[in-house]
Amino acid sequence: MAKWYVSAKRADFAAIGAKFGIDQVTARIIRNRGVIGDDAVNEFLNGKLSDIADPALLKDGQRLVDILAQKIADKVKIRIIGDYDIDGVMSTYILVKALKRAGACVDYMIPDRVKDGYGLNVHLIDKAYEDGxxxxxxxxxxxAAIEEIAHAKELGMTVLVTDHHAVPFEDIKGIKIYKESKADAVVNPHQIECSYPYKELCGAAVAWKIVILLYRKIGIDEKETMDFIENVAFATVGDVMPLTGENRILVKAGLKSIHHTTNIGMKALLECCNIEAENVDAYHFGFVLGPCVNATGRLDTAKRALELFLCDRQEEAMRIASELVALNDDRKEMTAKGVETAVEIYERDNYEKDRVLVIYLPDVHESIAGIIAGRIREKYNKPTFILTKSEDGVKGSGRSIEEYSMYEEMCKCSELFTKFGGHPMAAGLSLPQENVEPFRQKINEYASLTDDDLVPKIHIDVPMPVDYVSMRLVSEFSVLAPFGKDNPKPVFADKNLRVSRMWVVGKNNNVLRLSLISSYGTPINAIYFGDIESFFDYIRQRFGSDALEAAQRGRFNNIVLSVVYSPKINVFRENESLQFEIQYYK
Structure with missing residues (x-):
């Protein structure tokens, strides 16, 4: 059973609420998100694009633009090389459109996930050279393409880097020695010498800032760069960047823009996903539209997604968009089967004792290993590696929990890998097939995870009686949006809630509705989207089968629950009412 923790960060919530015209509960949630001080609170609530830093602060930003402007003037051939995920597609789109607007002779290349792998490689450099x-x-x-860029320079090519990933380094006796690139200009806010104040930009945001500098240099109205703000927002959410500081401002602006999008491809994708443009929020970016773009890079080629956004004919856009949606449906089905197989192996092969899960699924497409690892990690709350068979051995992806630094632990058995990389929460690796079982054994031998580490932890914003919740308060929570990484939807907790009735609804019988009564006698409507059978089993064990049957019939029973909940405003036939979505119970 998960442990519940209440955030205990302190501040004068009454004073913050009075100053900014918000409820004390809202003020407390903002403090829980690490926002401290009047200026930071004001930016969180009211941040505008005019508040973000000048892109000229980016190290090498002006140098890159100076070189690029000269190349455009010289009419030389320029190639954009992106990546096969949503951030790479949006980054490439922004640069291709902007450089064409600036008069450049430009084309693009997005690597194939399986054939080319991530980012620059020697093959792509040689192909560019052959193409003039x-x-x-x-x-x-x-x-990170140190050797590949050196190769390009030996061929006499100019290389301009825009990126947002960690700068590679070697650890020599505890000292980080950062690797130096021979690129003609490198723009990345993570560089130590970079004075840009906000470091968590996605690749598309970095590309967009370069476009601002380019337009500024060659005399194109900077207002035209706002054409790309929806793409920046889409990539920021889709690449799971923190929705803090500048990213919040960019995503807010991008959502406003997409509500009136003029991009034919985006309109087509929205239509194929049955979403009205004016209703798009961060959820749709992250969980509906984004996966359709990412599915092309996983199962086909991300060039299809890029072609969608570059498309200028509605009929063609609808055709591509429908293909993307179908690919994502295939990806969902493949993922579900992979998760099911992984669970079978876990239960069959005595994985309960393993602190770190290493599960080999040879028949799973390598592009969805990371998604499956994430699902298994969520189910068992253990660091998880999913390995798949590839052309040259075994490839895999890992997803971790907060208590386990995945990359550091992998370094302890690095001799088993032909290639690996990552960070505390995720990793990728390649290894010979004969090393699969030794990897499982060694990574578990080194793991120092305790039983407590493996217990899921539920973080509660405020222990708040349901009686305190009002329509006005729930409406006010919209100032906390957009929600996502590092800015989750707020959750609350209450206890001693009596069940007066519960019943299953939905065409698949997968939704549980409950009528509850608070300790103050207030009746509330609640809903639960989780595992209903597990919920019923818990009620039987704790209160007895008779109590469960009585509750299902709406009769008196002895069931009393504590719940973690999220309040919402439910609209049904133009009537609004409060609804409490139960996240966890005990």
């Missing part, structure tokens, strides 16, 4: 390309511009990649 003078200048390569990277986006959402390039910072």
């Amino acid at each position: 390309i003078d200048t390569v511009v990277t986006c959402d990649n390039g910072i």
Whole structure:
């Protein structure tokens, strides 16, 4: 059973509420998100695009633009090389459109996930050289391509890097020695010498800032760069960047823009996903539209997604968009089967004792290993590696929990890998097939995870009686949006809620509705989207089968619950009412 924790951060919530015209509960949630001080609160609530830093602060930003402007003037061939995920597609789109607007002779290349792998490689450099390309511009990649860029320079090519990933380094006796690139300019806010104040930009945001500098230099109205703000927002959410500081401002602006989008491809994708443009929020970016774009890079080629956004004919856009949606449906089905197989192996092969899960699924497409790892991690709350068979051995992806630094632990058995990389929460690796079982054994031998580490932790914003919740308060929570990484939807907790009735609804019988009564006698409507059978089993064990049957019939029973909940405003036939979505119970 998960442990519940209440955020205990302190501040004068009454004073913050009075100053900014918000409820004390809203003020407390903002403090829970790490926002401290009047200026930071004001930016969180009211931040505008005019508040973000000048892109000229980016190290090498002006140098890159100076070189690029000269290349455009010289009419040399320029190639954009992006990445096969949503951030790479949006970055490439922004640069291709902007450079064409600036008069550049430009084309693009997005690597194939399986054939080419991530980012620049020697093959792509050689192909560019054969094609007579003078200048390569990277986006959402390039910072780690030290050898590949050196090769391009030996061929006499110009290389301009725009990226947002960590700068590679070697650890020599505890000292980080950062690797130096031979690129003609490198723009990445993570560089130590970079004075840009906000470091968590996605690749598309970095590309967009370069476009601002380029337009500024060659005399195109900077207002035209706002044409790309929806793409920046889409990539920021889709690449799971923190929705803090500048990213919040960019995503807010991008959502306003997409509500009136003029991009034919985006309109087509919205239509194929049955979403009205004016209703798009961060959820749709992250969980509906984004996966359709990412599915092309996983199962086909991300060039299809890029072609969608570059498309200028509605009929063609609808055709491509429908293909993207179908690919994502295939990806969902493949993922579900992969998860099911992984669970079978876990239960069959004595994985309960493993602190770190290493599960080999040879028949799973390598592009969805990371998604499956994430699902298994969520189910068992254990660091998880899913390995798949590839052309040259075994490839895999890992997803971790907060208590386990995945990359550091992998370094302890690095001799088993032919290639690996990552960070505390996720990793990728390649290894010979004969090393699969040794990897499982060693990574578990080194793991120092305790039983407590493996217990899921539920973080509660405020222990708040349901009686305190009002329509006005729930409406006010909209100032906390957009929600996503590092800014989750607020959750609350209450106890001693009596069940007066519960019943299953939905065409698939997968939704549980409950009538509850608070300790103050207030009746409330609640809903639960989780595992209903597990919920019923818990009620039987705790209160007895008779109590469960009585509750299902709307009769008196002895069931009393504590719940973690999220309040919402439910609209049914133009009537609004409060609804409490139960996240967890005990």
